[in-house]
Amino acid sequence: MATRHIISIGDFNRSEIDRLLDHARQIDSKKYDRNALNGKILAALFFEPSTRTRMSFESAIARLGGTSLSVGSVDACSMAKGETLADTIRVVSGYADAIVIRHPKEGAARLAAEFATVPVINAGDGAGQHPSQTLLDLYTIRQSMPIDKIDVALIGDLRYGRTAHSLASALSLYNARLHTLSPTGLELPDTLVNELTSKGMEIVNHDSIEEMIGTIDVLYVTRMQRERFPDSASYFNVASSYRITPELLSGAKEHLIVLHPLPRVDEIDPRVDESPHARYFEQSKNGVPVRMAMLMDVMQ
């Protein structure tokens, strides 16, 4: 049997996604074998720091009875000594039963899968893919509503925000309608817009949150990085007009949910945390059952 890898959400069809999400729900309701991955070892190769994603994978393997190995820090790893990723992967394949990788270069996980003899899971490669994030985003949406034909707003930096790109691609499988709001220069890339519309997805661009708040089911807020703006004045200008507040949400549908891949900076007013619309902490917690389902999928 060919080794299974999880590299990009684009490699999944809708029924494969649904099957994984169903499995995650089963795990979430505590119906799973706690020794499913007993004796299995997961290698966490994080070539750039992402403490939460790494902890979430480590928690997932531990809950299934397996253990994890991780690289101490980027400085300590052999990549800093000039070894190729291909060599690192070939070596680590001998130490572990699966590899989860995060790397600053786009396409690194796909390369890793070519050289690995064990399954590879992509935990983010540069501005590229981060499929476990997309799966947990979809999982969180599905906890509140069926995903079919919903109206989803993506706001913030949609040019460099990879979580927004992968989510948009996955939502095209569910005939969702997309609403976007982003500062000038940080719009969704044209190639992605063309790809989505060719799949029949409707994309509506907006000038303000107020304009769309009454029509949407999901408000997906992404981080805006200050370094993307020419000066801090223009950053603060945009940041304040994009900030999600309880006042803004008063015009929302009752079942609207607010998601954010976290960590947030100024994008969401802390007062929103108390609102029934806020689901971003739930979303982050969902990372564990979703990653457990992913590990079982490739390691069993």
Add this chain to the structure above:
Amino acid sequence: MTHTGTADENERLLIRRIRNGTVIDHIDGGEALNVVKILGITGTTQEALSIATNVPSRDMGRKDIVKLTNRELSKEEVDRIALISPHATINIIRNFKVCEKKGVEIPNLIQGLVRCPNPGCISNTNEPIQSKFRVLPTGLHCHYCDWVITKDLTSYII
């Protein structure tokens, strides 16, 4: 013999017949140098090479022709030409005779020919891999980072 200046005769005047080798005909006007580039023919190549550009053509208005002596192009080389000139025809010449005539087919995958324009792509590092692009109606898609090349393909040829 009267000179009526037909397209065929102009062509004959421009380039001499070759004994053995490959004639690439019906190249889109102005693309001959890119065809040569795609075939990896450089100043150090041994084969005699002749190029005619903007030759009047009944079907195409104007076309380019490349003649390459003593070299028969492989299927993979030929198909790369389709990326920039899908109407090109390939004539394999042996002892002044056309022994084989074929069109070009756009390949599904091209490896090691084009550099990924994305500076953050893993294929632009010292990893032991060749670049790899899937050829789709929307453009050339990098197998590693999903970057799409939609235009100026020839400027990315390695």
